[in-house]
Amino acid sequence: MKREKLEKLKKKPMDKNTDRIALSRNYYNKLSRFFDYISPDSYYRKARKAAVSSLDLQEGQTVLNVPVGTGQIFKYFQGYLHGTGQIIGVDLSEDMLSEAFEKIASNGYSNISLEERDVAEINTAWLEDFRKNNPDTQIDAILCDLGLSGFEDWEQVIQNFLSVLKPEGRLVVMDWELPEPSLRGEFIKWIGGGEVDRPIPSYLSTQLEQFEVDHSFNRGGVFVASGIKPSGMGS
Numbered sequence: 328m329k330r331e332k333l334e335k336l337k338k339k340p341m342d343k344n345t346d347r348i349a350l351s352r353n354y355y356n357k358l359s360r361f362f363d364y365i366s367p368d369s370y371y372r373k374a375r376k377a378a379v380s381s382l383d384l385q386e387g388q389t390v391l392n393v394p395v396g397t398g399q400i401f402k403y404f405q406g407y408l409h410g411t412g413q414i415i416g417v418d419l420s421e422d423m424l425s426e427a428f429e430k431i432a433s434n435g436y437s438n439i440s441l442e443e444r445d446v447a448e449i450n451t452a453w454l455e456d457f458r459k460n461n462p463d464t465q466i467d468a469i470l471c472d473l474g475l476s477g478f479e480d481w482e483q484v485i486q487n488f489l490s491v492l493k494p495e496g497r498l499v500v501m502d503w504e505l506p507e508p509s510l511r512g513e514f515i516k517w518i519g520g521g522e523v524d525r526p527i528p529s530y531l532s533t534q535l536e537q538f539e540v541d542h543s544f545n546r547g548g549v550f551v552a553s554g555i556k557p558s559g560m561g562s
């Protein structure tokens with residue numbers, strides 16, 4: 328390595344979070360072209376159907392989806408929205424978003440917007456900013472699918488989701504939970520880069536009203552948890 332390059336690297340402060348985010352972005356950028364083959368929609372179909380049904384979406388409503396990935400979920404949302412309202416898809420990887428954009432273009436969807444950002448930026452400041460171009464937008468529902476098992480500070484991410492959700496809006500989470508160490512768990516961690524033993528449903532049960540969880544998907548490995556933001560919390 329050249330001397331100047333080494334000096335630059337030494338000077339650059341090491342930020343563990345920034346490094347993890349860069350690694351994750353690179354990983355999914357590389358995977359993006361093969362993602363729909365490696366992780367086909369058919370594998371998660373039952374869980375996705377249940378998750379989107381739990382959102383209780385009505386025509387004209389706004390749903391926030393993080394991480395949107397390649398947009399496999401779009402057709403499920405459209406089954407309820409029928410092209411009305413808005414779907415806001417957020418993801419860290421520009422190449423995963425390009426794949427999602429292909430689905431938008433090929434299906435002629437006009438109610439979907441995509442944003443390239445870290446989930447940590449989804450907070451009240453983000454919503455305020457979003458409302459500058461989309462006045463009066465309220466987030467009626469949030470779906471976080473296959474995200475929280477990999478996100479840093481996942482409890483804070485849930486708090487941020489609740490801060491942007493309208494009072495009594497629905498938060499739905501679909502993810503892996505394999506609390507006991509297993510070969511299957513190691514494989515899922517290896518493919519997705521996340522953790523499979525985070526107590527996500529149990530934490531959600533303390534934060535949401537009308538909490539429900541179904542652990543019956545993908546041979547008991549995948550759960551769909553849902554509930555309502557307590558009415559006392561502002562948006």
Ligand SMILES: C[S@@+](CC[C@H](N)C(=O)[O-])C[C@H]1O[C@@H](n2cnc3c(N)ncnc32)[C@H](O)[C@@H]1O
Binds near residue numbers: 399417447474477479
């Ligand atoms: C396993 S994929 C799931 C995508 C989609 N929800 C699905 O079910 O197909 C995980 C996604 O999380 C995104 N991601 C990882 N870290 C992120 C972060 N900090 N902020 C936003 N998105 C992130 C990746 O780019 C990738 O698209």
